[in-house]
Amino acid sequence: MKNWVFFSLVGLMMFxxxxxxGDSNETGNEEGTGNGEQVTIKIWDYLEPGSSSxxxxxALIEKYEEENPNITFERTxxxxxxxxxxxxxxxxxxxxxxxxxxxxxxxxxFAQAGVFADITSKVEEWGEADQYFEGxxxxxxxxxxxxxxxxxxxxxxxxxxxxxxxxxGIEEVPTTWEEFRATADKLxxxxxxxxxxxxxxxxxxxxxxxxxxxxxxxxxxxxxxEEAKSALSYIQGMVEDGIISSNxxxxxQSDVLVQFQTEKAAMMExxxxxxxxxxxxxxxxxxxxxxxxAGEAGTASILGGENWAxxxxxxxxxxxxxxxxxxxKPEILGPMHELGGRLPSRADVAKDEQYVWAKDEHVKxxxxxxxxxxxxAYGTNYPEISTHIxxxxxxxxxxxxxxxxxxxxxxEIKALLPE
Amino acid sequence: xxxxLRNKAPKYLFLLPALVFVLxxxxxxxxxxxxxxxxxxxxxxxxxxxxxxxLDNYVNILQTDKFGIALKNTLIYTFTCIVFxxxxxxxxxxFLNQDFPFRxxxxxxxxxxxxxxxxxxxxxxxxxxxxxYGVFNYILTSLNIVDNPINWLGQKNTALVAVIITNIWIxxxxxxxxxxxxxxxxxxxxxxxxxxxxxxxxQTFWHITLPLLRPQLLVILVLGIIYTFKVFDLILIMxxxxxxxxxxxxxxxxxELAFVNFSFGESGxxxxxILIILLLIASIYLYLIKKExxx
Numbered sequence: 001m002k003n004w005v006f007f008s009l010v011g012l013m014m015f016x017x018x019x020x021x022g023d024s025n026e027t028g029n030e031e032g033t034g035n036g037e038q039v040t041i042k043i044w045d046y047l048e049p050g051s052s053s054x055x056x057x058x059a060l061i062e063k064y065e066e067e068n069p070n071i072t073f074e075r076t077x078x079x080x081x082x083x084x085x086x087x088x089x090x091x092x093x094x095x096x097x098x099x100x101x102x103x104x105x106x107x108x109x110f111a112q113a114g115v116f117a118d119i120t121s122k123v124e125e126w127g128e129a130d131q132y133f134e135g136x137x138x139x140x141x142x143x144x145x146x147x148x149x150x151x152x153x154x155x156x157x158x159x160x161x162x163x164x165x166x167x168x169g170i171e172e173v174p175t176t177w178e179e180f181r182a183t184a185d186k187l188x189x190x191x192x193x194x195x196x197x198x199x200x201x202x203x204x205x206x207x208x209x210x211x212x213x214x215x216x217x218x219x220x221x222x223x224x225x226e227e228a229k230s231a232l233s234y235i236q237g238m239v240e241d242g243i244i245s246s247n248x249x250x251x252x253q254s255d256v257l258v259q260f261q262t263e264k265a266a267m268m269e270x271x272x273x274x275x276x277x278x279x280x281x282x283x284x285x286x287x288x289x290x291x292x293x294a295g296e297a298g299t300a301s302i303l304g305g306e307n308w309a310x311x312x313x314x315x316x317x318x319x320x321x322x323x324x325x326x327x328x329k330p331e332i333l334g335p336m337h338e339l340g341g342r343l344p345s346r347a348d349v350a351k352d353e354q355y356v357w358a359k360d361e362h363v364k365x366x367x368x369x370x371x372x373x374x375x376x377a378y379g380t381n382y383p384e385i386s387t388h389i390x391x392x393x394x395x396x397x398x399x400x401x402x403x404x405x406x407x408x409x410x411x412e413i414k415a416l417l418p419e
Numbered sequence: 420x421x422x423x424l425r426n427k428a429p430k431y432l433f434l435l436p437a438l439v440f441v442l443x444x445x446x447x448x449x450x451x452x453x454x455x456x457x458x459x460x461x462x463x464x465x466x467x468x469x470x471x472x473x474l475d476n477y478v479n480i481l482q483t484d485k486f487g488i489a490l491k492n493t494l495i496y497t498f499t500c501i502v503f504x505x506x507x508x509x510x511x512x513x514f515l516n517q518d519f520p521f522r523x524x525x526x527x528x529x530x531x532x533x534x535x536x537x538x539x540x541x542x543x544x545x546x547x548x549x550x551x552y553g554v555f556n557y558i559l560t561s562l563n564i565v566d567n568p569i570n571w572l573g574q575k576n577t578a579l580v581a582v583i584i585t586n587i588w589i590x591x592x593x594x595x596x597x598x599x600x601x602x603x604x605x606x607x608x609x610x611x612x613x614x615x616x617x618x619x620x621x622q623t624f625w626h627i628t629l630p631l632l633r634p635q636l637l638v639i640l641v642l643g644i645i646y647t648f649k650v651f652d653l654i655l656i657m658x659x660x661x662x663x664x665x666x667x668x669x670x671x672x673x674x675e676l677a678f679v680n681f682s683f684g685e686s687g688x689x690x691x692x693i694l695i696i697l698l699l700i701a702s703i704y705l706y707l708i709k710k711e712x713x714x
Contacts, residue, residue, distance in 0.1 A: 113462045201661035384680040
């Protein structure tokens with residue numbers, strides 16, 4: 001019995017502790033790089049097996065191994081939420097991979113924590129950094145130093161159900177907040193909602209809300225302002241009037257997609273990674289994409305995407321950098337991103353007429369939206385700031401007064417924003 | 420004395436593996452956790468080493484509203500779950516203790532609820548509670564009990580209830596099996612004697628079954644409390660602690676502090692608080708057992 005108590009207690013402790021028990025002396029990398037030419041590069045990523053982006057990753061690795069027989073890769077997949085935890089454990093235990101594929105808002109935090117190597121000299125020598133869009137590149141930098149490079153970008157836009165638009169007699173896609181709300185209102189019919197978005201208590205909720213904040217003209221440092229309040233009121237109003245389901249606070253972005261696929265929602269806010277899903281799973285659905293509506297400060301969207309980074313303690317940094325550099329060659333990056341259903345972060349590839357993002361009508365909209373997409377570059381406290389925003393969204397959708405929410409949240413995040 | 424020790428030494432040697440295991444995987448983490456709770460350990464100084472900040476973490480965390488809410492939620496959750504699980508488990512045990520065809524089949528099928536992985540149960544109940552197409556709302560609205568579907572997991576006042584209902588459902592079979600096993604070990608002659616003396620059913624329950632089951636019930640209660648107190652997966656799957664903080668319980672709050680905000684020191688405070696509470700419960704149990712044995 002005593003043991004039982006003990007085991008339960010320990011189980012509880014373990015989950016807090018695994019990440020912190022840092023003093024154990026792990027014996028470093030088994031395969032030394034000095035003797036022999038064989039080099040093993042370990043990669044960690046969160047690209048779900050079977051997804052198009054994982055297909056791209058596998059293809060990249062295979063192709064590079066073919067061209068460079070002395071390089072072998074050891075790729076480890078871990079679920080999105082686990083990757084950060086695993087990185088922390090690895091940091092504590094001194095057992096990290098060589099290359100990490102990381103969600104771009106987390107890049108700065110981990111760079112600051114010393115997980116990633118400063119590769120400024122390598123990037124400068126390479127000389128192609130100016131080809132990249134500003135937002136994605138900024139996400140991989142800290143204090144004017146490069147801690148990685150962007151791989152792919154995405155942004156949110158609005159998907160709409162063409163058949164439902166026709167049935168409701170709507171001919172023009174809405175471009176402003178007022179038009180958007182009116183359109184969504186028209187499309188709402190009992191169980192069928194005009195619009196679906198995610199307000200879940202995770203980074204996805206913040207990701208989906210921030211565009212409205214920026215469209216209103218506010219930002220995180222003016223979270224208590226009238227503009228910011230108008231953004232939250234805008235969403236709250238639509239939930240209160242039944243245009244958005246009140247269940248949105250439990251939906252992540254995949255749930256939002258399901259609402260759209262099952263025609264329970266006529267429009268949804270989502271990213272380009274859902275295009276292959278829609279094409280494969282809902283071939284009968286007639287849909288289109290348009291830009292996020294414009295608020296007082298015009299249209300705005302949010303930048304997502306993944307970056308490459310090399311870890312600070314890697315023994316094969318040069319080989320890892322050679323590989324990353326190779327993946328960014330336009331003739332590799334273009335076809336590979338096409339395969340992966342992702343959008344490039346560099347201008348020369350983005351403008352290249354031969355690729356899908358310059359041809360496909362849906363993808364083109366996302367490419368255009370990328371131009372107004374802002375990165376979540378709010379310093380190393382961003383993860384915690386995000387939890388406050390999630391809470392604010394949830395409070396609003398459960399009926400609390402917007403003024404009080406925004407003012408108290410503004411107070412909480414003020415201390416966390418960089419100077 | 421020396422000879423005695425030499426005789427005993429090999430025996431103690433056999434204890435060594437277990438001792439090493441307990442020390443490295445149980446004692447060390449617990450002590451390290453308490454240690455961390457006095458440090459300002461975050462992601463930023465994970466590599467360089469953190470400083471001791473005394474009671475700062477405790478002062479910060481224990482003052483936040485969220486801690487109070489989480490503690491309250493944990494207590495409500497644990498108490499309600501245990502009461503219903505044990506009562507319903509007991510009733511089912513009485514039922515399955517009768518002789519009827521397919522008794523063993525029903526006994527084992529009841530265990531399915533307990534054996535299903537929490538991820539699956541959690542996802543299933545999330546759907547059952549759904550506001551737009553959930554079965555519970557369908558039943559409630561078609562029976563005209565409520566006019567509009569209830570957004571069980573999306574409202575502050577119903578989310579915790581929904582999670583509690585789910586956990587009660589999960590926990591019933593476990594309690595039932597344990598109580599059933601205990602019941603079958605009860606002596607039959609006492610009941611016969613009671614019958615002869617003309618005891619009513621209620622009297623039999625209060626004066627025979629309950630006192631005889633007491634030691635086993637105590638074990639079930641303590642196990643249940645510990646198991647329920649450290650709820651985490653169900654919360655993560657069903658609500659993520661939301662809406663707002665309506666379903667944030669202590670273990671989930673600790674997880675959030677450590678792995679979302681990367682504030683390991685503050686998370687250590689939560690873990691220590693949980694440790695102290697569970698130690699208290701365990702010592703009450705030990706005290707009661709001692710008293711029982713002394714009688």
